[in-house]
Structure formats: C-alpha cells, structure tokens
Amino acid sequence: MSNKPTIHDIAKALRIDSSTVSRALNDSPRVTKATKVRVLSKAQELGYQRNMLASNLRKNITNTIGVVVPRISRHFFSSAIQGIEETAYLAGYNVIICQSLEQLEREKKIVDGLVANRVDGLLISVSMETLNYDHLENLKNSRIPVIFFDRHCDISGFSNVLIDDFKGGFDATEHLILQGCKHIVHLSGPQELEIYKNRFEGYKAALKQYGIIYYEEYVNSSRLMEQDGYISMQKLLTKNIPIDGVFAANDLSAIGAMKYVKEQHIKIPETIAFVGFSNEPVSEIIEPSLTTIDQSGFEIGKVATQLVLKHIVSKDWAQPEHTILIDAHLIERNSSKK
Amino acid sequence: MSNKPTIHDIAKALRIDSSTVSRALNDSPRVTKATKVRVLSKAQELGYQRNMLASNLRKNITNTIGVVVPRISRHFFSSAIQGIEETAYLAGYNVIICQSLEQLEREKKIVDGLVANRVDGLLISVSMETLNYDHLENLKNSRIPVIFFDRHCDISGFSNVLIDDFKGGFDATEHLILQGCKHIVHLSGPQELEIYKNRFEGYKAALKQYGIIYYEEYVNSSRLMEQDGYISMQKLLTKNIPIDGVFAANDLSAIGAMKYVKEQHIKIPETIAFVGFSNEPVSEIIEPSLTTIDQSGFEIGKVATQLVLKHIVSKDWAQPEHTILIDAHLIERNSSKK
DNA sequence: CTGTTAGCGCATTCAC
C-alpha cells in the first residue's frame, strides 16, 4: 500500500487495459457487465479512488461552479448558498464557496484562484470595496460564464439576478394601505444606493396607485440603525404628525421605530402597523409582530444557478446580458391593525 | 483567442522551451532575470492563467484543505470557518467549505468528493446522523491527514480539537459563586450527549471546590428550548426553593428562565445572576444582561488548521491521535448581582 | 466489446 492505486494498477491485476478500466468505472455502455463487475470489485479491493484532477484535466471540465460572497454568515447569503447548492447538486455539479469578507484584494485573489482551478461557472456577489472592476472585466476572455447576484456591478456583458426592490417597496406599502393605513411613514436608507432608491420608488408608486398623497415629511433617510428608526419616530410623533403605518427599508430601523412607539404607548392614539425588509431572522425573535419582507436568498441562488448552468451547457460564450428580478416575499405576522 | 493559452504558447512566441517558461513562472533561481521578465510580460500579454489542475496533478498536491461542517449558517461554524481560512491563507493554502446539512448521505458524498479532488488535508465536524463511521474509517488509508473539530466521533487514529466543556461549566459556575451566589440552578441538556454531561460535571466540580453542597433538585435536564428554561424556573420558584444563580447549558434556556424571573419580579426577593453557553449572537440582542460563554469557534478553527497543516508538512501519516481542548470564554455583561 | 495510441498542461529529471 505504498502509493494510491490508479486505473493501471487495477488493469494490471485484471490483465486488461487501463482504458477498459476507465470505461468500466464510468459505466460506459461499451463494456460487458461481467468486466464491469470485476473492475468494480477489484477497485473496491484495492481501495481505488478516482483522481479527479487527472480526469478534469483530460476532460477540460470540472463539474464545479465557484461562488463568491462577502460573508457566509449573513443570513441572505447563507440562504442563497443553500439555493445554489441544491440546484447545482441536482444537476450533478459541485460548488466551491468563497468569502471576500468585503475586501477587494481578497475578492481578486479568489476570482483568480477559481479561474486557475477551472471552475465551469462563476456566481458572484461583489464586496463593498469592489469599485474597480478590472478583475471582473478579465473574466470576459476566460470563457467562463459569470452571473452576478444581489450585489451586481455596472459592467456590460454579464447577467444579473437581483431582488425586485421596487416591487418589494410597493408590496410593503400596499400591504399597509390594505390594512387601512393612510398616513404611512417611510424609513429609508442612503439614496445613493440603488436598493433604497428602488424601495422608495415602490413606496411612492403604491401611494399613487391608491390615491394617497405623498408627503415629503413622511420620508426619512438614514443609516438604518436601530436608533435611527427610534429617533425618526420620535421626531415625527412629537411634531404631532398623524401616523398609522411605517414601512422601513430594513428590520433594524423598524425595530427602533417600534421600540419608541411601545415606550410612548399612552400618547399614541392607535397602534401603528409596521413592515420592514428583513436582513436576519433575528428580527423575528426580537419583534415577532413585525411583518417582514424576506429577500428570498434561496430563490435568488436557485435562479442564478439555473442561469449559469444554462450558459455552461449551451457553451455559448457570447451570452446576452440580461437582468432577472426576483420577488421579495411579504411575511405577514400577527399584525397590530385589523 | 480560440483556446486558453498554455506555457507552450508563450514558449513558442518567445522561441524558448516550455520548461524554461515553467521555471520562469515559478520564479526558479535557475533562470535569467531577463528571460523571467520576458516570460512574465508575454504571459500578461496573452492573458495566460496557470492551469492549476495540471500543476496539481503533476505535483500531486493541491494546496487545499477541505472542510466539512453541518451548516455554515450556524454561528459557531461560521466563526470556525473564519479561523480556518485565516490560518490556511497565511500558510498559503486554499480552503473548500462543504456543508452536510446534518445528513449522513451528503457527508459521505462530500468526503468522497474531497478525497477524489485530492485535498491535502481534511477538517471535519460530523453531522448528527453520523453514527456509522465507514466513510471516515476509509480515510485512514487515503494518506490524507484528518482532524475532527467540535463534533468528533469515536474512532481511533484521528486527532480532535474540542471545546473544554468541563472547564466551561466550571468557569460559569465559579463566576456565579464569586458573585456571591450560593444556590445555583443548573439547566442542563440530554445527558447522553457528552457536551452536556461535561458541562454538568464542571458545575459539580466548581461547587465542590468552593464547598457548596450539591443538591439534585437544582439540576434540571431538558431539551434546552426557551420554554424549558421558563418552566424549570417556574417549578423551582413556586416550590419556594431559594435561588440566586442560574447556569444554563445554552442560551435559549437561559433566556426562558430570565423571562420567567422578569415576569415574576414581585415574588423574587433579589435578582438572580445568569450564565449561559451561547450558540448564536442573537442572545446578546435579546438579553444583553446575560453573561455568556462563547464557544470560541475561531480559536477552534485556527488550532484545528494548525494541526492539520503540521500533519501535511510533516508527511507523517502515522499521526499519533490526540485531543486538544480549547477554552470557552466567559463574556461578562452588566451582571445583575454585584 | 476491448486494446492501442495519443495527449490534456505542467514540472521535473537529466543532459549540455
């Protein structure tokens, strides 16, 4: 048992050719059932394990897709990975997960490494530091299909799978309206970021569709921390502005806003209904009554994988770039209004 | 730009031999600086990217270590992965993360796949379904060093890196004692599971060392859900058993217990001090006053990686099996007792 | 159905 057995070892032991062994191991139809059995049992006996490196080198495919995310620990990404893995495994593909930890340098190295290891496709959610796109532009002449998901970037020639933030904002607002809310506050984030702009646009569109006038003082842009929501509500309510609903662009600010309302419950004429985009399942535990908008990481992962697999099998490298929008799902909880 | 350029392409373009190119790319000392420069610039020009598959096949090493965990989304494992990656990258190794999702079948496939892909070492935290160890026993004659971390299993010939649950239980209990607690409840888990047994033993040892008598009615074994902690406290307190401290084997049950105490604050003579092993950072948010015992995933990952790297470089496959215990760290919060 | 031959891309002998 000096070195790992190869197909040649089992060929020699069986006095047949290694190519026959290879075919038998790959369950080729052009091999007798009898020899297949002999080969398989001998392989078992010798403790043979196929060397994928050699196989992949020869076939020039790895049956592997590379995934790059900022952090696996974030709920959205770990559910996206779930969706990616399920879809990939069903199609017989392996997955390599890598995290950039929001660092450009790391992302570069990872992408280069995955290319050097000849993954068949690439799924990328870029880091926050990724403002320079050279390493991604390079991917164009690597014959590897690349899909961006969630965090995309402004380069032509790649497809994206993104959350439909506009629709999410619309649905959230509509949900509040259908509950009877007429004075809906929107706690928004930095308007330079597309996601917050889109959610805001969705909010406005819903108001318009239901004939509710949009007031600027109902919208508050912040860094979306818990205290931002708290302070926003405080300001609005102390000004005696009427409020019966709050749509927050994330869960933290929603929780802060709820906190203030709860503390001041004597002063608030009626309970306010809340909806917030959720980043982590934590919000469910802290505020079970918060209706959340789930960003469907699983679905995004699934769709992105299906897309990249399509590109891989079609072998058509001049893919048309297109963007697929995935619905965010409203998860209704025991709402305070009826 | 039909196919990916190889060292031969750049050799041909430079009218030198591919072996020289190979040496130049590997920064071999036996090649002129001048040719190195020429090779490198040509490589850049052609967009050459080394084929790691071929390189690894030839060298028979992959510079990669495989990691198998039940779920990447669990806080303990994602911090362990952090520790693994940091340590591995510093040593120039790549990491492949795989999740078994607590399924034996999946774990088997993953392990086989990693072996087939010739990872240089393996770090495994087994799934809950892993009661049959055949696929792990097989690893013994694969010349791949394997370390189990956190979730180990009862096979000889492998090393383990584990949390020192006994010490954790001891430290937690000691912490309460030093705060003046004399009547300390222990909310424990299923005693079939070693971790809970060990934490319990630590509890008893601390009591003994500080001369506090151990009473059986202070210990409550459950499935450690939030309501278990709640009910346990309810039972004890309605029986008028004196309590001034609680050591919970996990955060959920601690939170449940605190909840009951808070609700009944009129009946409780003095505030009770709490310590609980924390699984997720959620507990920090829900109960900021809960002193927790962090399971130091990062540290475990780091140590396990150092160990496997040592085995890899030493190339000594007859590794002595040993077990390394890692301290769990007490994270003291604004404790209720003084 | 099986054997022969050739080579995937690279790194490492051994010559010179």
Add this chain to the structure above:
DNA sequence: GTGAATGCGCTAACAG
C-alpha cells in the same frame, strides 16, 4: 541557464 525528454492519471479517438 536552457532544452529535450518523460510522465502525473485519466479519457477519447481510432482500430480491430
């Protein structure tokens, strides 16, 4: 310091 030759382990094309 560089070139020529060889092979890592496997698969595919072509015979027969």
